[in-house]
Amino acid sequence: MGDTVTGNPTLHPYSGPIDLTRPYFVGAGGTAMSALAQLCQATGSTVVSGSDATDSDRLARLRDLGCRVTVGHEQAAVEGASCVVYTTVTAHTSEVAAARVAGIPVVHRAQVLQEISKDRRLIAVAGTHGKSTTTAMIATALTALGEDPSYLIGADLDRPGSGARHGKGDLIVAEADESDHSLLFLHPQVAVVTRIAHDHPENFGGLDDHLDAYTLFAGGLRAGGVLVVDADDPTSARLAERIGKLRPDVSVVTFGNTHAATVRIESIERHGWSTKVMVTTPGDVPVVLRANTPGLHHARDAVAALTALVSVGVSAVDAAEALSQFTGVQRRFTTIGEAGGVTVVDCYAHHTNEIAADLEAAGAVAGEHRVIAVCQPSGYPRVRAFGGEIGRALADGADYAVLLPVHGGDPIPGVSQTVLGDAVAEDGGQVRFADLGNAAEVVTGLARPGDIVVLLGTGTVTDLAEPILRQVAQGAMTSVR
Template sequence: MQQTHTLHDLGRVHFLGIGGVGVSGVARLMLARGVPVSGTDAKDLPVLAELSALGARTHVGYAAENLGDADTVVISSVIKPGNPEYDAAVERGLRILHRSEGLAAAMDGHHVVAVAGTHGKTTTSSLIAVMLRHAGLAPSFAIGANVAGLGVNAEHGGGRLFVAEADESDASFLNYRPDVVVVTNVEADHLDHYGTAEAVAQSFHAFASLLPADGLLVCCADDPGAHALATRMRRERPDLRVQTYGFGDGADRRLVDPVHEGGRSECTLEWGSGEQAVLDLAVPGDHNLLNAAAAFAVGLDCGLEPEEAVRGLASFTGASRRFDFRGEAAGVRVYDDYAHHPTEVLAALRTARAVAGEGRVHVVFQPHLYSRTREFWRGFADALSLADTALVLDIYPAREQPIPGVSSDLVANALNTDGGPAAAAEAPARLAAVAAPGDIVMTIGAGDVTELGEEILAALRGTARA
């Protein structure tokens, strides 16, 4: 069990990788709580100016002297020995915490709602935070993306509730002490860390086991992994309250009669002895109705009336890079999505199909990580084959070195649709050449493929002028 810290323990805190979305969020929270904050990033990102305006001392480029008089150093997962500030912190004997441990300190004293899952945790935690804020409960939150309606990805709200997206990628979510846990799904992913699907499932079990007596566990009954977790926890921890949600008959809260139209989604949510509510969302897709059902369960547990919870969920307009509308040109709508697992890609494309109606769907996909591509290339190809056109870029390596024999060609050569391998520079023109009014174009992946959105729109405008 990890040692827990309070903000009072930490003294002056210096962040390495302070420009990252997760680390910058923790820095925002600490600044709002009066903690002296400094930090360094390799790039001069806009968020550094934002943090400086809040009172942080920021630096671009790592150097040992940037540590100043720090007592504690908080690092992102990409910071390793050899970084001059990290090495200097070790030499000085400073307390070094992972980002998740820093976030755990910022959560101290709150009623913590932690949202985990292989997919959907960003949107679900965003839905919960928007719903609670709409109800006037002033939640604090830390989410892995900027959220329309919240303005930022992390904030100290001043209320007793804290909503946190709990990252399972390196098992760092085990550093939290949640009062409520939501598990949207449990699938094989991050096998570079875990090794096996069984180890992934065991990590989620360990996370749910952190709940105190009378804590609440909310799991998706439609997902085999999450359903198995709910079943196991009911058996092992009768002191917990375990609730499930889903479209299937066995869910405690059942979604029925879904309707998708004009980029919106609606369904009826049934539970108990005839109780029901209508979920009316400004975001499309069955997966978002499921995410909203999980958020609804949390809202009731936090004391909201069903009508209050429904109104708050209806005000949600999306999280950054989650079926994110980038613009329209020549009658073609362009969207961007962070999907980087086959299940996520399939969900994004099913949503695109529903929104496109009679139109076609064209995709440029960038695989993320060599290890993930090695494990899931067949699944990616199957999911992408739902599109009318799928262009596959080179792998975005992020933190990894190449793996012999692993390339994006594994995905591209297994496609059962038009398209194939593509260079980023040529993708916008190729998509503009095949897209017609009423079609949808999507950029999909967790890397820099998102930057192609504006280029695709420009190419479409050029096609329209021609």
């Protein structure tokens, strides 16, 4: 793969043998990193250690499992480690620098995942949208089917640290991250690509760059592997065509509405907070798939999961039954609570398409009532590149858009939540500006019984759920101004 991973000069692959007897995880409290640390702890590492900038429930979970994790970054902490595991976010910490000086191997988390999974059948789930949900669907279905899989999900299932599990079966299901090109470290047996859209403008110049990255990813499938793609997504269809030519030994399996799809969606019916999907599977076998999460996008995630399960030998009927037991993952249209007739839903959505999809789902559930979107824009480069699109999605999908300051990254002059606000107003939407200190009050002043409040963003917007519910419960609702 050369000195760097294609498209991202900050990723330097470690080319030597990876010793996981004493791994040190920088940023161990992150969702994916804590999951990987748990798996190392369960698969024979003598000492698993690490750190994070702040304490968290996930660090507490790691301590309970016997991992030596601390708060704060100290150079001396890496002494005695067999390798130091990093992500793009933690690549420039003092611990990583100290490890390089000391000659301790510095290894990206995706390389550790590949090392752990090299002797097992890896199902790697990639794509711009729906990775965590689809990964969780496959993992929980395999567990329900008695396959005893291992899994690493980029989100928690029901509690902090629940996104990882070590099983005795030969299948391992993991989320593959395209944001920094690190998915190129993986060589799966099954590669699932949910959908492809332009995102992460700091690392990708456009849609063609994404297609090239996914081509390299799918091109790295093991001999006789399977590529699962969305036949209705034009860029994914181009990917399927490319891999069909580059890797004739790989089976390309598709899902979607098109008649040519391997797993064909015949209809999708909404039933409140759930959906029923009628699909036709190979051999023209009709199957009813029930998704216990609202929204057309979650229904398609369920079909992607079913297609992946069929590709590893599960019958379509059994796969559909197992998937019906899935109840969702944290921060993916998760209902936090209800007070005074107002429901608060937490969403990790930060891309235009994700925001539009979650608001569409909220609107379908709300019916004649209103949707109030509380959006904390994620990252200045994304706001600069997509702020107008996001604003229009908010205007189209929400009755009110409450905009918070941009979360994460270094400020860029002229880039703020105002970019979104201007687009909302230009599209005829209603906008309010707030911060974390007064957002709950602003939302409570707008909300009426029956409304759905949707928290959108990757950052601290999730912390507003409890204050909003508390204020609504206290009878603080006022008439809309």
